[in-house]
Amino acid sequence: MLLRIVSAMILIPAALAVVFFASPNYYLAILGMVGSVCLLEYYQIMRKMGLSGQPWFGLAGFWFLFVGLKTMFWPFPILCSSLLIAAFLAALWRRAPIRERVLGLMTDLLGVAYLALCLYPAVGVRFGFGERVGLEWTLVLLAVIWAGDTGALFGGKAFGRTPFAPRISPKKTNEGAVAGLLAGLLVAWLLQLFFFSDLPLRHVLMASLLMGMFGQLGDLAESMLKRAADVKESSYLIPGHGGALDRIDSLLFAFPVLYLYLHQIYPA
Secondary structure, X not given: OHHHHHHHHHHHHHHHHHHHHOOHHHHHHHHHHHHHHHHHHHHHXXXXXXXXXXXXXXXXXXXXXXHHHHHOOOOHHHHHHHHHHHHHXXXXXXXXXXXXXXXXXXXXXXXXHHHHHXXXXXXXXXXXXXXXXXXXXXXXXXXXHXXXXXXXXXXXXXXXXXXXXXXXXXXXXXXXXXXXXXXXXXXHHHHHHHOOOOOOHHHHHHHHHHHXXXXXXXXXXXXXXXXXXXXXXXXXXXXXXXXXXXXXXHHHHHHHHHHHHHHHHOOO
């Protein structure tokens, strides 16, 4: 627990500094580096499952898609079809049995799509709706997810009785999940009340509920991968916390749902 607290005391200020001060290009680059580390951890999980993709292709495809989404040097359908064709070509030229090539192809495409498409909306949330509004909503999202993780942990320990997803994550309980959602809503309400009064309260609460729910689903999604691979953590990069993917799994589902929600209340 002490290692977990110390790591959090370092990581949280670092994350907030990036959110507050990074320009759009630096923000994209930092998120890209985080996504690259997570992608390598993903490949480690896949190898534990007996699936050997091509990490060099995964990293190249991730950056191709990540930068392409920012610059839109090609239309989105062309970006995706180009990546798909390149993945097939990389599998065709690979020296491995046919079955291994095909399974590796699917491994590569899932990893690229998982990290690039779910992480990129963080850029859209931060800079797609104005400097101030994007900053405030990003801080609300981080607060909701972090408070939700903490609330679920302590709520589950104190009141947990009913398993939430026993085959995927046996320690999670319905009571812990509800405690996490309530903690996220409470923190979002306090932020709106004292700091972000310009954000409509009804939207803050509704978006926070959605982010809390999808954040928990994002955590379960990564847990499913780890359960299939029979591993506890994606890596041991962060003392007390596991890997980078373990730290952002909730965010990977929360950012897209918030980005979609903001498009409904801030139409172009």
